[in-house]
Amino acid sequence: MNVAMKFEDLEKVYDLLAEAIDRVGPDNEAIFLSKVCLVLSHKIGDLDLVEESIKAGEQNIV
Amino acid sequence: MKPSGKSELDSLYFEYPNYPFQTPPEMRGEKRAHPVVIVGAGPVGLVAALELARHDVPVVLLDDKASLNEGSRAICVSRYNYETFQQLGVVSAFEEKGLGWTHGRCYYKEEQIYRLKMPHSNEERFYPMYNIQQQYIEKYLADAALSSPNISIRWQSKVSGIKAQSDGVMLDIETPEGPYQIIADHVLAADGARSVVRKELGLRLKGDSYEGRYLIADIQMQSDFPTERRAFFSCPVLGDSTVLIHKQPDNIWRIDYQVEGNTEDAIKEGNVRSSIAAVLNFIGESAPWELEWWSIYNASTLCLDDYRHGRVTFIGDSAHLVPIFGVRGLNNGIADAVNAAWKLAYVIKGWAHERILESYTPERRGATLDVFKSAGKSTRFMTPPTRGYRLLRDAILSLTPNNSFAQPFADPRQVSPYTYSASPLTYESVDSTEFSGGIVAGAPIVNMKVDKENYLLDYLGLGFSGIYFCDQDSAPDALTKLSSKLAVGSEPFKLLVIAKNEFYQGSLTVIEDATGSIFDAYGAEDGSFYLVRPDRHVCGRWQNFNQNEVSQSFQMALGGIVE
Numbered sequence: 001m002n003v004a005m006k007f008e009d010l011e012k013v014y015d016l017l018a019e020a021i022d023r024v025g026p027d028n029e030a031i032f033l034s035k036v037c038l039v040l041s042h043k044i045g046d047l048d049l050v051e052e053s054i055k056a057g058e059q060n061i062v
Numbered sequence: 063m064k065p066s067g068k069s070e071l072d073s074l075y076f077e078y079p080n081y082p083f084q085t086p087p088e089m090r091g092e093k094r095a096h097p098v099v100i101v102g103a104g105p106v107g108l109v110a111a112l113e114l115a116r117h118d119v120p121v122v123l124l125d126d127k128a129s130l131n132e133g134s135r136a137i138c139v140s141r142y143n144y145e146t147f148q149q150l151g152v153v154s155a156f157e158e159k160g161l162g163w164t165h166g167r168c169y170y171k172e173e174q175i176y177r178l179k180m181p182h183s184n185e186e187r188f189y190p191m192y193n194i195q196q197q198y199i200e201k202y203l204a205d206a207a208l209s210s211p212n213i214s215i216r217w218q219s220k221v222s223g224i225k226a227q228s229d230g231v232m233l234d235i236e237t238p239e240g241p242y243q244i245i246a247d248h249v250l251a252a253d254g255a256r257s258v259v260r261k262e263l264g265l266r267l268k269g270d271s272y273e274g275r276y277l278i279a280d281i282q283m284q285s286d287f288p289t290e291r292r293a294f295f296s297c298p299v300l301g302d303s304t305v306l307i308h309k310q311p312d313n314i315w316r317i318d319y320q321v322e323g324n325t326e327d328a329i330k331e332g333n334v335r336s337s338i339a340a341v342l343n344f345i346g347e348s349a350p351w352e353l354e355w356w357s358i359y360n361a362s363t364l365c366l367d368d369y370r371h372g373r374v375t376f377i378g379d380s381a382h383l384v385p386i387f388g389v390r391g392l393n394n395g396i397a398d399a400v401n402a403a404w405k406l407a408y409v410i411k412g413w414a415h416e417r418i419l420e421s422y423t424p425e426r427r428g429a430t431l432d433v434f435k436s437a438g439k440s441t442r443f444m445t446p447p448t449r450g451y452r453l454l455r456d457a458i459l460s461l462t463p464n465n466s467f468a469q470p471f472a473d474p475r476q477v478s479p480y481t482y483s484a485s486p487l488t489y490e491s492v493d494s495t496e497f498s499g500g501i502v503a504g505a506p507i508v509n510m511k512v513d514k515e516n517y518l519l520d521y522l523g524l525g526f527s528g529i530y531f532c533d534q535d536s537a538p539d540a541l542t543k544l545s546s547k548l549a550v551g552s553e554p555f556k557l558l559v560i561a562k563n564e565f566y567q568g569s570l571t572v573i574e575d576a577t578g579s580i581f582d583a584y585g586a587e588d589g590s591f592y593l594v595r596p597d598r599h600v601c602g603r604w605q606n607f608n609q610n611e612v613s614q615s616f617q618m619a620l621g622g623i624v625e
Contacts, residue, residue, distance in 0.1 A: 034457035042467045 065331060065353050070132045074282045074354050075312040076197045078129045079204075081217035088242045096122050097410045099233060099246035101221050101259050104131055105196065106378030106395040107252030108203035112150045113403035115212035116524065117553070117596075119410050122244070123213060124235065126220035130204065133355045134195035134280050136392035137310055142479040143396045144188040145509055145519055145598065155202040159311050162189030166291035168472045170459035171298055176472045178291065185579060187509050187517040193289060193310050195280075196392070221253070224262045226372045248406055249374045252399065257380035263371055267364035267383060269434070274445025275321045275360045276386070277328055279338060280314050283351035291474065292345075295459050299340040304444050307345070314354065317341055318386075320445055321358070329358050361385035361441045363434040369423040375402045382430040387440045390433050390477045397479070398426045404596045408620065413551040418621030421487045429480035443471060481505040482599055489593075489602030489615035496605040500585025506598045510580045512573050518580070521571060523556025525596050526616065530607060531581055533562045533588035537570065540609040541591075545569075548616050553596075560586070595619055 005013070017036075024032045041050045064070060071078040087094050098114055100107045103125035111121045139147075139160065147153040166178030180190040207213045222241070223234035231249045235242055251259035260267075287309065294305040303320035310316060317338055321328040328334075334356050342351065365382035369375060378395030402422050408414035446452035461468040482488050482504035489503060501507060507529075509519045518529075526548060530541055537559055548555035559565060559572045560580050575581055584592065591607040592600055593615050602615035 030453055031457050031460060034453050035461050038454075038457055038461060038468070039465065042465075 063329060063331075063356050071129060073197075074352055075314060076195070078132070078197070079201070081128050081215070083128070083218040083238050084216070085239060086216055086219075086237075086242065086244075088244055089237070089239065094244075096120070096244065096246040098122070098248045098250065098406060099124065099231070099244060100250040100252055101233070102251070102253035102257075102378075102380070103127075103200075103204065103207075103215055103217070104252060104254060104378070105136070105199050105203060105392060106399045107250070108200065108207050109146070109150065109396050110250050110252060110377055110399035110403040111207050111213045111215075112152070112203065112210065113400050114407050115207075115210045116150060117404060117407035117411065118212065119407045120212050121214070122246070123207065123215045124219045124221060124233070124244075125215065125217055128218050130197055130200040133357060134197060134310065134314065134316070135357075136196045136199070136389070137193050137308060137316055138389035138393070139192045139194060139199065139396075140389070140393045140477050140479075141186070141188040141190050141192075142477075142506060143393055144192060145506075146396060146400055148519055149522075149598070150203075150206065152202050152206045155205075156192070156194065156199075159198050159202075160192035160194035161289040161309060161311055162192050163289040163291070164190055165288075166293065166474065168462070169292070169294045169297075170456075170462065171296050173463070175459060175462040176469055178473065185511045185583070187511070187519070191389070193308055193316075195310055195312075195314065198311070199392075221258050221262075224249070224259055224374070226263060226374050228372065231373050247373065247410070250399075250402060250406070251374055251376045251380045252378050252395075253380050255379040255383055257376070259374060260366070260376065260380050263374065265366055265371060267366060269362065269364035269383075270438075271360060271362040271364070272385070272441050272445065273360075273447050274441065275325060275328075275358060276318045276445075277321050277334065277337070277356060278316065278318045278359055278386075279334055279356035280310070280316055280354040281338060281351045282313050282354055283315055283342075283347065284313055284349045285309075285315070285347055287347075293472075293474065294344075295472075296456065297341070297344065299344045300337060305341055307341075315351075318359075325358055329356070359386060361387070361437075361445070363437050365427060365430045365434075369398075369427050370419065375406070375419075375422060377402050377426075381426070384430065384433045385437045385441050387444050388433070388437070388474060388477050393477045394426075394429055394433065394480075397429065400597050401426050405621075408550070411551050413553075413620065415621035418487070418619075421482075421485050421621070425480075425482045425485050425487075428482070428484065432480055433477075440474070479506045487595070487601065487619045487621070489611070489618055491602050491604045491608065491611050491615070493605045493608075494603060497585040497590075497603065500583065500603070501592070501600055503600050503602045505600055507592070507594055507600060508583050510583050512575075512580070518558075518573070519598070521556070521558050521573065522594065522598070523554060525550050525553030525555065526601075526619070527556040527558065527594040528612070529558045529560060529584070529592040529594065531560045531584065531586035531588065531590040532565060535563055535565055537565075538607065541607060542570065544609070544612065547613065550620070560584075562588075593619070 100123045164182045168176035220236045225232040289309045292307040296302040297305045306318040308316040377398040458471045591604045601619040
């Protein structure tokens with residue numbers, strides 16, 4: 001099982017994603033985020049974990 | 063559809079034959095018994111007729127047309143079916159005309175993102191895939207059928223009714239000279255997607271239809287681009303739709319493109335022409351071109367619950383409709399035809415138990431269901447049904463150039479022959495688990511190179527064959543006695559010995575395999591044995607030849623002992 005990321009690192013991810021979203025621009029943010037999800041899924045290699053993450057992402061939207 | 067001013071059978075490159083109606087014996091008041099009547103002389107019906115004729119069974123083939131099917135329709139024939147054509151004795155015409163290919167290119171927007179390479183080696187006789195227009199496929203098969211003494215084709219003969227009884231099938235036929243009836247012991251329904259036989263028997267195809275539609279068009283154009291499958295995703299000139307391009311013989315190019323919105327508008331000649339012009343401009347073709355033919359297509363996965371209905375057996379599109387991506391429609395139809403025909407021939411000849419026919423649906427419907435499994439996936443990729451699917455598809459395509467893990471998504475999942483592992487005719491030998499590779503029971507044999515000019519298939523018999531692998535200088539006695547035990551009716555059992563060393567055995571056909579490449583392809587050791595059906599599929603295999611088990615497997619492959 002993967003170990004949860006340190007909070008300091010997660011803060012870095014926060015900044016990195018925010019800056020990348022700004023770089024690709026509003027027209028490309030959806031495809032950009034989809035690509036990141038696919039790459040991460042491939043690297044994690046654990047379907048359950050990915051499914052859990054998708055569900056977590058879907059919560060409290062709208 | 064044809065350009066305005068052209069009739070259905072006007073073609074830029076193909077001369078459609080005209081097949082006259084000939085008064086059949088039944089209309090002259092003569093009674094005839096017919097073991098098999100095939101409805102539909104398209105490629106599937108013709109292959110079934112040729113396979114029956116090959117086993118010396120007389121066939122009547124009925125078709126409502128006076129010529130071949132109009133338009134090029136199916137254009138890809140797999141290696142597996144070139145091997146079938148070889149067995150039917152027609153492959154030389156196909157080899158001369160067809161364009162073999164091994165590669166493809168995949169584009170996303172403007173960029174090439176993936177180079178497809180299909181598994182191929184110089185040890186194989188045929189390419190993995192050939193492009194050839196359906197008219198030629200039908201023409202070569204019809205020419206062979208017309209010259210076969212066992213086949214009688216009745217053109218301009220339309221089936222209008224069918225009565226299937228336990229002891230035979232009666233067909234009502236309409237002809238230019240009036241109606242008549244014909245009675246057959248067995249009927250093969252090869253009458254296509256809109257099968258009259260299926261409708262008359264009250265049977266229905268079940269399954270799903272997909273939203274996405276494709277316009278498929280043929281043009282004639284001079285171009286040096288090689289024979290490769292090109293797939294363009296998000297093609298910028300056609301509103302980000304998907305476009306597929308294939309080369310065919312006679313400078314004919316197939317262009318398929320996804321159609322959004324109104325079908326009626328999409329099929330108008332002017333719109334077809336402007337879409338094609340935009341695509342050609344996009345791929346950098348500037349030569350003049352002419353429009354030959356076009357049609358509209360919508361993907362579905364539909365099939366019958368049972369491919370047999372008493373004495374009527376459905377082969378090809380009458381039994382199943384599959385999406386075009388992966389070129390499985392015609393290819394699986396031909397495999398249906400051979401599968402149904404050799405079994406029926408063996409039953410008619412009294413060589414196999416009638417139970418053998420029960421293996422047809424599990425084997426061939428199994429192949430269809432296998433297609434359905436991946437068809438949904440490939441259709442959703444080729445034609446994303448929702449915004450979400452579209453986004454993920456584009457995300458994958460955008461990842462493909464730099465991330466090899468994404469490439470299999472772009473792979474067209476082309477047709478591959480189905481393995482009959484769950485078939486009642488397939489034998490799981492006790493020592494089959496000892497094989498580390500090779501060809502599993504139920505799969506077709508690999509047509510390995512034997513020498514400069516010959517391949518394994520050139521040595522196979524008309525009926526069942528056995529392949530024995532030998533690293534000694536002679537074969538066991540039990541093996542040499544096998545041939546006489548496994549002969550079926552007038553079809554001898556063909557025993558091949560693949561020998562690594564010099565081998566002395568007068569009566570056996572010996573193939574020298576000094577390099578061991580055939581041994582390797584079959585995962586064989588000294589004493590390994592493969593039992594092969596007339597349709598090239600492996601009944602069973604043994605790491606160590608076992609006479610009793612081979613005999614059992616052989617009986618199983620004939621549907622059990624004939625009482």
